[in-house]
Amino acid sequence: MLAGQPIIILRENVERTRGFEAQRSNIMAAKAIAAAVRTTLGPRGMDKMLVSSSGDVVITNDGATILHEMSVQHPGGKLVVEVAEAQDGEVGDGTTTATVLVGSMMEEAEKLLAQEVHPTIIANGYQLGMEKALAILEDLAITIGFEDRENLIKIADTAMTGKSIEAVKEKISGIVVDAVRQVATETGQGTYAVDEDDVKIKMQVGDSMHDAELIRGIVIDKKRVFEQMPDKVTDAKVALLAQPLEVTKTQVKSKIKITSSDQMKAFAEQERESLRKLADLIVASGANVVLCQKGIADAVQYYLARNGIYAIEDVKEEDMKFAAKALCGSIVNKPEELSEATLGHAEAAEEIPDADLTIISGCENPKAVTILLRGTSQLLLDELERAVYDAARVVQDAVEDGKFVVGGGSVETELQMRIRDYAATVGGRVQLGIEAFANAFEVIPRTLAENSGFDTIDKVVALRKAHADGARYAGLNVYTGEVVDMHEAGVIEPQRVKTQAIKSATETAMLLVRVDDMMVTQSGRPGA
Numbered sequence: 001m002l003a004g005q006p007i008i009i010l011r012e013n014v015e016r017t018r019g020f021e022a023q024r025s026n027i028m029a030a031k032a033i034a035a036a037v038r039t040t041l042g043p044r045g046m047d048k049m050l051v052s053s054s055g056d057v058v059i060t061n062d063g064a065t066i067l068h069e070m071s072v073q074h075p076g077g078k079l080v081v082e083v084a085e086a087q088d089g090e091v092g093d094g095t096t097t098a099t100v101l102v103g104s105m106m107e108e109a110e111k112l113l114a115q116e117v118h119p120t121i122i123a124n125g126y127q128l129g130m131e132k133a134l135a136i137l138e139d140l141a142i143t144i145g146f147e148d149r150e151n152l153i154k155i156a157d158t159a160m161t162g163k164s165i166e167a168v169k170e171k172i173s174g175i176v177v178d179a180v181r182q183v184a185t186e187t188g189q190g191t192y193a194v195d196e197d198d199v200k201i202k203m204q205v206g207d208s209m210h211d212a213e214l215i216r217g218i219v220i221d222k223k224r225v226f227e228q229m230p231d232k233v234t235d236a237k238v239a240l241l242a243q244p245l246e247v248t249k250t251q252v253k254s255k256i257k258i259t260s261s262d263q264m265k266a267f268a269e270q271e272r273e274s275l276r277k278l279a280d281l282i283v284a285s286g287a288n289v290v291l292c293q294k295g296i297a298d299a300v301q302y303y304l305a306r307n308g309i310y311a312i313e314d315v316k317e318e319d320m321k322f323a324a325k326a327l328c329g330s331i332v333n334k335p336e337e338l339s340e341a342t343l344g345h346a347e348a349a350e351e352i353p354d355a356d357l358t359i360i361s362g363c364e365n366p367k368a369v370t371i372l373l374r375g376t377s378q379l380l381l382d383e384l385e386r387a388v389y390d391a392a393r394v395v396q397d398a399v400e401d402g403k404f405v406v407g408g409g410s411v412e413t414e415l416q417m418r419i420r421d422y423a424a425t426v427g428g429r430v431q432l433g434i435e436a437f438a439n440a441f442e443v444i445p446r447t448l449a450e451n452s453g454f455d456t457i458d459k460v461v462a463l464r465k466a467h468a469d470g471a472r473y474a475g476l477n478v479y480t481g482e483v484v485d486m487h488e489a490g491v492i493e494p495q496r497v498k499t500q501a502i503k504s505a506t507e508t509a510m511l512l513v514r515v516d517d518m519m520v521t522q523s524g525r526p527g528a
Contacts, residue, residue, distance in 0.1 A: 023113055026076035026512045027106045033072065033080045034103020037063045041096050042448045043162040044478050059379055061162060062386045063096030064088035076512055083504045092196075092393020093159050094497040097444065101505035104443035108436035109513045117432055123510040125423075125433015130506040132422050132434075133415050134499060140411060140472065141403040141495045142487070146184070146192055152177045154490040155398050156391040158407055163387040165380070168209045172384075175214045176391045179369045182216070184399055194396040198368040200322060201388055203381045204355055207374035212384075215370040217346050217361040218323045222312045224351055224358070225296055228305040231351045236310075236360060238344035239287035240324055240331040244294030245278050245313075272299055279303030281335035285342075289349045289360065291315050291323055293331075310349055312358055326368040327360065397494035405495050406486035408475025409445030413463045416441040437506070445476055452478040459483075 039046045040061035050058040050069040058069055067084045080102050084095040109122050144151050156173035160166070183198035202219040224231065279300050282290060290296075290304065290311040304311050315323075324331050329344025347362020359372070371388060375381040398404055405411050416438045423434035442460060449459035459476055462483045466474035475486035486492070 022516050023119070023513065024110070025074070026515055027110045029074040029077035030080050030106040030509075030512060031103045033067070033070075033077050034100050036070070037066055037096050037099050038103070038447055039451060040066065040162075041100060041444070042451050042478055044452045045096075045162050046451070047164065057379065058382070059164070060383055060386060061096075061164075062383075062390070063099055065386060067095070067099065076515075079508055079512065083508045087500055087504050091397055091494070091497045091500045093390045093493070094501040097498075098501040098504050100443055100447060101440060101501060102508050104440040105437065105505060105509035106512060108440050109509065112432055112436055113513075117429060119514045119516065121429050122433045122436065122513050125430045125435075126437045126506050126510050126513075128426065128430065129419055129423075129434045129437030130502060132419050133437075133502050133506075136415055136418050137405065137411070137495060137499055137502070140405050140414060142405070142492075144398055144402055144404050146181070146190070146399060146402075149177055149181075151404070151490075151492065152181075152395055152398060154492050155404060155494060156395050158491055158493050159391045159394045160387045163383060165209060165384045165387050168212065168384075169387075171210065172212060172388060173391065175212060175371055176388060177395055179214055179371055180392060180395045180399060182369050183367060190402070192399050194399055196393065196396060198325065199392050200368065200370045201373060201385055201392075202357075202370055203373045203375070203385060204352075204357060205375065205378055205381060206355070207376075209373070209375050209380070209384060211374040213372050215359055215361045215372050216326075216366045217359070217363045217370065218319065218326045218368075219370045219372050220291070220312060220315060220319050220323075220358045220360070221356060222315060222358055223356050225311050225313050226301040226305045228302075229310050230308055231310075231353075233288050233308075233310045233349045234347065236289045236344075236346040236349040236362075237287050238289040238291060238323070238327050238329055238346065238349070238360060239282055239285060239335075239338050240320060240327075240329050240342075240344060241290065241292045241333075241335065241338075242294075242320070242331050243333050244296070245290075245292055245300045245335070246275075246295055246297040275299040276303055278335050279307070281338065282309065283307045285335070285338035286340060287338065287343055291320060293317060293320050310351075322368055323360070326366045326370070327363050328365070328367065394494050394497060397496040401494060401496050403495040404492045405498050406473045406475060407491040407493050408477065408484075408486040408489070409448050409463060410467075410473055410475030410486045411498055412441040412444040413460075413467050413474070414472055417464065417467055448476050448478055449481075452476075452481070454481045 045061050047059055047061045048066050064084050067081045072078050072081050083102055084099050087095045087098045112122050153173045156176045157169055160169045179199045180194055184192040184194045187193045275297050288309050292313045293315050296311055296313040320331055327344025327346055330342040332338055332342055346360045349360040351358055373384050375384055419438035420435055423431045445460055445463050446456045449456045466483045473485050473487045474483050477484045
């Protein structure tokens with residue numbers, strides 16, 4: 001102790017920031033990251049071009065992708081990036097909204113800190129505001145049924161609007177909704193569960209985006225092993241083998257001594273006979289398509305081709321498991337275990353010329369499906385894949401929860417006004433924290449107007465008036481600048497997306513605002 005002050009001795013490579021400077025550092029980092037993705041928000045948001053050190057180029061307006069590609073060193077900034085990653089992992093969409101909200105909440109907190117409002121009071125106000133916001137969201141939510149394909153397509157449309165693949169979003173939306181509904185499992189009266197891994201996305205460079213299709217089966221990045229095999233098989237009965245169709249090696253070292261040509265001939269004949277028996281077992285099972293996780297010997301390929309069987313070797317384990325689920329078959333270890341019950345069934349299996357792809361499609365009731373995307377360039381395909389992933393996840397959320405809310409800044413405007421009214425009933429200094437929390441929501445409609453080229457003040461005021469007059473679903477049409485009913489306009493998204501964005505943003509802001517002492521090593525990691 002020196003003059004009543006504690007002495008803390010730190011390593012030489014540790015930089016310490018205390019008090020308002022530490023808070024200001026975190027606030028600036030959050031605001032900078034929010035500003036980096038803010039211009040991508042909404043249907044008329046702009047794209048970012050990200051170039052890696054190796055020269056790889058990514059063009060996207062997907063918030064999670066942008067933040068993932070950015071090299072953020074500031075610890076507070078990394079926390080904001082984690083918000084986007086958590087949002088993407090939990091619900092698949094709303095990453096930009098969550099990030100922008102964090103930046104806005106930290107900006108509002110900065111104003112209160114400058115007025116010497118204690119960080120714990122701000123955090124408490126944010127906590128109360130979040131609880132109220134979630135209750136209001138529940139009130140604003142609209143029920144959607146599993147059979148309501150029209151609204152599910154609108155949800156997928158909303159998720160893909162603003163991407164560079166809007167030209168095909170109408171077709172893609174229908175494909176995505178049909179895919180998710182196909183793999184959904186009813187868990188109770190009107191409730192469903194969806195495993196996101198049951199919808200696989202495959203890409204093929206060369207054709208138009210308009211050629212995307214839903215495969216009720218599987219797409220494998222392989223072609224038939226032998227040219228003499230048929231390139232298409234109808235009424236496919238698929239054998240799924242985990243072990244190689246080859247003569248297996250012994251587990252111990254051994255030698256066979258051959259002293260004559262007759263012995264050599266007999267040995268070769270016996271080996272061919274063993275391989276022929278493997279092929280005969282497959283033929284006897286009734287299979288006309290073979291997916292083998294390991295290799296297939298040349299002799300077996302010949303015998304299979306002679307019997308009109310289509311075969312693929314070295315299929316990845318992931319694809320094998322997906323095929324078993326999609327084709328309602330079972331993976332077996334040996335050909336001896338094959339039977340009618342273990343075979344998968346589909347309408348057809350065919351090789352796509354010049355693409356090294358095999359499509360097995362037409363399963364009557366698949367438990368897994370594949371969305372095959374096509375595009376003229378890999379950059380375009382990558383962005384299309386991100387859009388389809390987002391759309392599939394939000395449709396999944398809507399199917400599982402059965403609730404959605406409207407977009408266009410409508411929810412945020414309603415939250416802002418109702419939370420401010422709630423703050424007046426609380427009183428005390430914590431009221432300031434709740435009001436700051438409410439004010440943070442204005443950033444969404446303001447940004448939508450700004451990115452669309454409209455006067456932000458005019459549009460925010462028009463939205464407030466519409467909601468004050470009782471139009472709870474009023475939002476901004478970013479194309480015309482008019483305030484319209486977002487429900488009627490079909491701009492809707494799952495309630496889960498908005499709920500998760502508010503939770504993630506609020507909890508991160510509460511965590512950052514309470515930091516008043518930051519110790520960082522030269523490598524950028526928190527020190528001690």
